Amino acid sequence: MTQDASRPSRRAWLMGAGATLAWVASPARALLAQAAAAPLPDEVESLVARMTVEEKAGQLTLMAAAWAGGAATALNPAGAGASFEGQLRDVRRGRLTGVFNGNGAVMAQRMQRAAMTQSRLKIPLLFAADIIHGFRTVFPVPLAEAASFDPELARRTARAAGAEAAASGIDWTFAPMVDIARDARWGRGVEGAGEDVLLGRLMAAARVRGFQGENGLADPRAxxxxxxxxxxxxxxxxxxxYNSVDVSERTLREVYFPPFEAALAAGAPTVMASFNEISGVPATANDWLLTDVLRREWGFGGLVVSDYTGDEELIAHGLAADAREATRLAFLAGVDMSMQSGFYLKHLPDLVAKGEVPAARLDEAVRRVLALKVTLGLFDDPFRRIDPARERAEVRTPATLALAREAGARSIVLLKNEEQLLPLPRAGKRIALIGPFVSGQHDLIGPWNVYGTDADATDLATAVRSMVADAAQVSVTPGSAILAPLPGGIAAAEAAARAADVVVLAVGEAQDMSGEAQSRSAVVVPEPQLALARAVATTGTPLVVLLRTGRALALDDAVLGARAVAVTWFLGSQDGPAIADMLFGRVAPSARLPVSFPRATGQSPYYYAHKSTGRPNPPGPLQPFKAHYREFEQSALFPFGHGLTYGDVVYSDLSLSSDRLAPGDALTVRATVMNRGHHPADEVVQLYVHDVAASVTRPIRELKAFQRVTLSPGERKTVSFTLRRDDLLFVGRDLKRMVEPGAFRLWVAPSAEAEGVNGSFMLG
Known part of the structure; x- marks a missing residue:
């Protein structure tokens, strides 16, 4: 790397061991080590030579199943004129590589039989689906599960979801979504792991490992x-x-690339191009992203698929004049497989015939598709995942439902708990369940689930009544609808609250208010529900608020005034039982926010790892001409990493093994955590650092590690972290990962904005 003359004292240091360390620590290194794809078996390679150009284009064409499953028709319609018989004809003619979001094993069996007995080349079909947070057993939405701060839990739920999907004939899932999401207005953040790069990397890798299992992709359960x-x-x-994106290459490399690198290093064999443009070039036709970075720099040898009609949308973007040009641009940029538009089937043969697309590029993409099918074991046994009997026996089992309940309870974030109102006793209290989300088979499983249903999920009222000693002590009053008042609703809710010893008020978003195409201009609890909250609060009955949401919310005083507030997200098949477990103390809350809750919508995008600017407001009152809004300081209402447990945890006794981190050494950071409360505590201890002065400005804090610690009342434990130089890498001015000497601050704390215990060290 070249020396920057403007910063010789720092940049000149990056040489020798420092440069080597940066290279070894790069996730790209792991990818390049496995970059060379194994050659196809001879019998499969021979198919490439035997295929017509039309059949090759067919291997690159994936369509929504005309015989769709569950909610697939609404989420990803097959398109006008599509029919199951028509898709069978395409299979026989070699015009289709597979379908997605189909209707289970019987459908897959009929289609695969047509491919293997009636097509010319007998190439097996590929069956794909959106298995985002469960199949028939629905687990918490990914953002909720990220709140667990437990990658192993994410691996376990992905493993269960993958096994269920495979039992239904599915070979390939369009997950995990590993997008970093730092704007609460974006509805699709519900599918990811939130705002933090480290947590995003860990969850991405865990979910890949879970979906794919431990025995290779040929395993019928993978x-x-x-x-x-x-x-x-x-x-x-x-x-x-779907909006335009204009970020620097440094931001791409520091924030948005790392979770993808982690997913690929964990073995993900496919990547989906995004809908958005970046700096004027849509990702679906961005050869720098798909070829220069993904292929050449990272050495990825797998398959790139478009998102739903992503190639077609190049026309609306204004990049392509027509369908033919859109096909050429997407294919040459590096998109191997077209999803849903049908453009590749229609236009690739002519583009190849006229020399506008090299035949070698076509064969390259076909080999990638065939390689995926080989790896999945489909050439050995095309029906290895297609078994109606197994489909009936291996979905929604007691084990998967128990896992859903565990995952749900461990995803709930307790934001406040004044006077230890929670946990509630199971006997001796009259409980008023109030709000549009306390009962009924709706808004339980969350957005983007194709095969599970709310009808199969358990609601809160059912779970609470089953857990208390006397179900007659529990009243249920909706009070309002989600987006509109109910006639007499508030009066009924006030009466129920006055008659109760405690109110549990469930308010927030419907599940169709989060997810794809569900951006919100105001990330608030809808006004009819806030009116309900205000009315219930005036009764004076102790109030617990449960927030149903797929995003961070800016909370009104009507909600913030409650004695206890918990974020319950959308928890899936066991939504109600998981919440009841937390309410009554069967499970102590242990989750932490994976996204910062802003003070107001206008503060979005807000994330903890922001820059200080040249005019930060010093501690204390707001000062003029500093970087803050008129109304409040530049901090979160509830920051990333925040979450309470039923204990009372305090931090003390920070110690560092040295005040200097030298080349080749490691720095051990220790702190003591103690539970002063009367209940067991499950604490997530977090380590943050800040590079005080660098050649590229650094965030005010960055999460570097976390550990979960369980503490009995009165118990104290020492938590130990190890920091190495590669933990302090950043993308330098030359857009390469690097480290620099200098001063660093660190915090061992319960959230990204808590002081906890803090100190400093020198990197030398």
Whole structure:
């Protein structure tokens, strides 16, 4: 790396061991080590030579199943004129590589039989689906599960979801979504792991490992993962879905690339291109992203698929004049497979015939598709995942439902708990369940689930009544609808609250208010529900608020005034039982916020790892001509990493093994945590650092590690972290990862904005 003359004292240091360390620590290194794809078996390679150009284009064409499953028709319609018989004809003619979001094993069996007995080349079909947070057993939405701060839990739920999907004939899931999301207005943040790069990397890798299992992709219980959406989809201007993205290459490399690198290093064999443009070039036709970075720099040898009609949308973007040009641009940029538009089937043969697309590029893409099918074991046994009997026996089992309940309880974030109102006793209290989300089979499983249903999920009222000693002591009053008042609703809710010893008020978003195409201009609890909250609060009955949401919310005083507030997200098949477990102390709350809750919508995008600017407001009152809004300081209402447990945890006794981190050494950071409360505590201890002065300005804090610690009442434990130089890498002025000597601050704390215990060290 070249020396920057403007900063010789720092940049000149990056040489020798420092440069080597940066290279070894780069996730790209792991990818390049496995970059060379194994050659196809001879019998499969021979198919490439035997295929017509039309059949090759067919291998690159994926369509929504005309015989769709569950909610697939609404989420990803097959298109006008599509029919199951028509798709069978395309299979026989070699015009289709597979379908997605189909209707289970019987459908897959009929289609695969047509491919293997009636097509010319007998190439097996590939069956894909959106298995985002569960199949028939629905687990917490990914953002909720990220709140667990437990990658192993994410691996376990992905493993269960993958096994269920495979039992239904599915080979490939369009998950995990690994987009970093820092704007609460963007609805699709519900599918990811939130705002932090480290947590995003860990969850991405865990979910890939979970979907794919431990025995290779040929295992009948494994499904291939697809890291999506490449890249920076979550950075759309104004938090608007599909919107333009204009970020620096440094931001791409520091924030948006790392979760993809982690997913690929964990073995994801496919990547999905994102809808958005980046600096004027849509990702679906961005050869710098798909070829220069993904292929050449990272050495990725797998398959790149478009998102739903992503190639077609190049026309609306204004990049392509027509369908033919859109096909050429997407294919030459590096998109191997077209999803849903049908453009590749229609236009690739002519583009190849006229020399506008090299035949070698066509064969390259076909080999990638065939390689995926080989890896999945489909050439050995095309029906290995297609078994109606197994489909009936291996979904929604007691084990998967128990896991859903565990994951749900461990995803709930307790924001406040004044006077230890929670946990509630199971007997001796009259409980008023109030709000549009306390009962009924609706808004339980969350957005983007194709095969699970709310009808199969358990609501809060059912769970609470089953857990208390006397179900007659529990009243249920909706009070309002989600977006509109109910006639007499508030009066009924006030009466129920006055008759109760405690109110549990469930308010927030409907599940169709989060997810794709559900950006919100105001990230607030809808006004009819706030009116309900204000009315209930005036009764004076102790109030617990449960927030149903798929995003961070800016909270009104009607909610903030409650004695206890918990974020319950959308928890899936066991939504009600998981919440009841937390309410009554069967499970202590242990989750932490994976996204910062802003003070107001206008503060969005807000994330903890922001820059200080040249005019930060010093501690204390707001000062003029400093970087803050007129109304409040530049901090979160509830920051990333925040969450309470039923204990009372305090931090003390920070110690560092040295005040200097030298080349080749490691720095041990220790702190003591103690539970002063009367309940067991489950604490997530977090380590943050700040590079005080660098050649590129650094965030005010960055999460570097975290540990979960369980503490009995009165118990204290020492938590130990190890920091190495590669933990302090950043993207330098030459856009390469590097480290520099200098001063660093660190915090061992319960959130990104808590002081905890803090100190400093020198990197030398």
């Amino acid at each position: 499904v291939a993962a697809c890291a999506k959406h490449f890249v920076a989809y979550g950075a759309g201007e104004g938090g608007l879905d």
